[in-house]
Structure formats: C-alpha cells, structure tokens
Amino acid sequence: MDQNQLELLRFNTSPTFCMAKFHEATIWLYSGQIASCHHTPLSHTGDDLITFYNNDYKRQAQDSMLKGLKPEDCNYCWNLEKQGLQSDREFKSLHFKDHLSFEKYLDRNYNFKPKSLELSFQKTCNLACSYCSPSFSTEWVNDFKKHGNYIEITSDLKNTYVRGLDEEIPVRMDLFWHWFDTIKENLESLRITGGEPLLHEETFEIFDKMAKVNPNIEFVINTNLCQKPLIIERFINSINRFQKFRINVSNESGGHVAEFIRDGMIYKEWLHALEKVVRYTKADVNVSTTLSALSLIGLDKMLLDIFELRKRNHIIQKFYVSFNVLTYPSFQSFNMLSKEQRQFYHNKYNIFYLNFKEDFVELEKITFPRILNSLSLEKLDSNYLLLQKDAESFFKQYTIRRNKQENLYFRLGLE
Secondary structure (H helix, E strand, O other): OOOHHHHHHHHHHOOOOHHHHHHEEEEEEOOOEEEOOOOOOOOOOOOOOOOOOOOOOHHHHHHHOOOOOOHHHHHHHHHHHOOOOOHHHHHHHOOOOOOOOHHHHOOOOOOOOOOEEEEEEEOOOOOEEEEOOOOOOOOHHHHHHOOOOOOOOOOOOOOOOOOOOOOOOOOOHHHHHHHHHHHHHHOEEEEEEOHHHHHHHHHHHHHHHHHHHHHEEEEEEEEEOOOHHHHHHHHHHHHHOOEEEEEEEEOOOOHHHHHHHHHOOOOHHHHHHHHHHHHHHHOEEEEEEOOOOOOHHHHOOOOHHHHHHHHHHHHOOOOEEEOOOOOOOHHHHHHHHHHHHHHHHHHHHHHHHHHHHOOOOOHHHHHHHHHHOOOHHHHHOHHHHHHHHHHHHHHHHHHOOOOOOOOHHOOOOOO
C-alpha cells in the first residue's frame, strides 16, 4: 500500500486508523495471550472462531479509532507523531499490500482476519539467556523451580525476577488449528518465535501447511540456532520451499562472553550452524542482537567471526547483523554504565568501526551507530549506581545458579 492509498483509507474511516489494529497480531499460544503489536498490552484470545482473533479488547480499540479517538495503549505512536516523526502506525500500515473496503472497517461486527501474524507455540527453549525470563524460556522456569526467585533487585519495576512464576492458560490447539485454516491462504507475512521454535513440532507443521497453500508468503523465524545438526538439516530442507524467507538468528557477543550471557550456548557450534544456513539456504540471514552492557565485552569477537565467515563463503548480500540496544531489564542495559565505562566502550567500538568499516555491509553501517549514540555521555543515567548495585546482585546469583566459572560482570569496562 502506498501513501495515497493510506490517506484515502483514513479519509473514509478515521484519521487515527491503524491497519495493525485490524490486521496484525502476535499470539502466545502457550499462555492464550494476544497483542496487536509489540507496543500494546496483552489480552486473552476468545474461545470461538470469531472472537479468537476479534476479542473484546481488540473490538474496543478498533471502535475507539473509528471514532477518531487515540487509544491510550497506542501512546508510543501518538507521541512520535506529536514530534513530527514517523510512527510504527504509519510504517506498519504502509507495509500491508492491500486493504478491505471502507464499509467493512466501519462494520463493528465484521470478522477481521490477520494479514501479518506472529506465533509463539511454546516457551520450550534450550537456553536461559541472562536478560530473558520464565515467561519465555522453560530453562528459566527450571531455574526458578530449583533455586526460587532472585533477591535484592529493586530497580525492576516489572518484578520479573522476584515475583515468581506466572499462571498461564494455554489456547485450545484444536480451536487454533481450525482458526488458522480459515486465514492461512490470505496471510501476507508470518513470523514464528518462541521459546525456541526449532524445538517445537508445530513449527514444522506450519512449514508444511504454508508450503502447500502460500509458498510466496513473507516468512520469518526467530531462532537461537543452537540445535543439533539433524534439526538444522531438517530446518534447511523445510525453508528452502519458500521464496521469501528471513532467519533472525539471536546473538550479541562472541566466545565465552556469549556463552555466559546465553546460558546453554556452545559458541563454536552456533557459528557452524550459522555457516550452514548461510551457505545452504536461499533465506536472508539476520544476526539479530539484543545488546546488553555485558555483550560489549565480546561483541567485537562475534563481528570478526562473522566477517571471516562472509569472506570464506563469498557471501555478502542477504547476510547481515542488526544492532538493537536492550532496554529491559534496565540493570543489564547500557543505562547501568558509569561515565568511565561509557567512554571506554565508546572509544573501543568507534575505533573498531573505523578499522573494519569496509567489512560492514550497508545495513550494518546504518544500525551500528546506534551503539555509539547509546554510549554517549549525554545518555548517562542518573540512576546508574542503583542499576549497578542490582546488576552486581543479579550476576552474583546468576553465576552461582548457572555454575559459571567466572562472573563476567566484574570485567565490564576492563577489556
């Protein structure tokens, strides 16, 4: 959809209209929760074919928009637009290929169906990354069951690490599959996330279904890629049936630092699996980072290994790193860095970029400056001492719980 089509759509419906509110969702099937986008609160799916996607919360938000109002839950976008910046409301709406007739959007009882869908079947995962939680990883659940809650962390407003395990009510899978069969042919994009999707048999069932009815769909999967060779081979064979596939491979540091942050990872095996999917699939491969303060210790090693992998396989296009800075939990973010630590890592990665700029692809040149910007002294957090206190407390406990040989927190800013 282009800008003119979007403006005409809004003229005939409402100036606050957002396509994502009608045609996009993330559904966590293991907890029965749904959200229109990653900025809005979670609600529960309905219990029949219509309300499964069109639940009361979504209907109320749609109705508010059609009245020209601005739902408070969408303040992320309203605030950006107030500053004259392009919001995700704009970006997401333009990403859709087409739209329904104006009359259908104005029909409060119309059975809307997603065009863009993200699914999380299970939270089963073989890793327990330091910045993750029991809400997204069964290994984190096992940690809590064995050791109990973390203690002496006060800056975490969500109380993720101190409140214990949340009750979850999973979706009826017979209802989900019935509903999915009604929407699969008209999907424009589909993303599978986790937990770890390559451990979920439902992921491969989705591959089989979509390869038969919609092989040209924009398909994305988020994976840690820390799986056995047989699973990686099965994955490669499955996705080569699709024309537009992107693999978001999670990692943000190299060597023993990566193994400390991403508990359960074997870094050399991860590199080997990464090389296999780059070499033997047609997919775009994005190493998607979630940059915490600790990842800065070894990010340069990971980048050098990726540069070498590219050269060895003569692959440049369709294989890149995206640089995303972690915001939560704040005591693991750049916000916990002192002035001296910020200067150290700003200098380190500024010099690194200047020395290896020719090895960066264009997309990386666009997103890498996010790191330097986030490390500037202007971003020094006034509460960094409190965040450091919580980080020290957390990583002392984490190191013992996970049987780590060394607490890397104490090396932050020293190398």
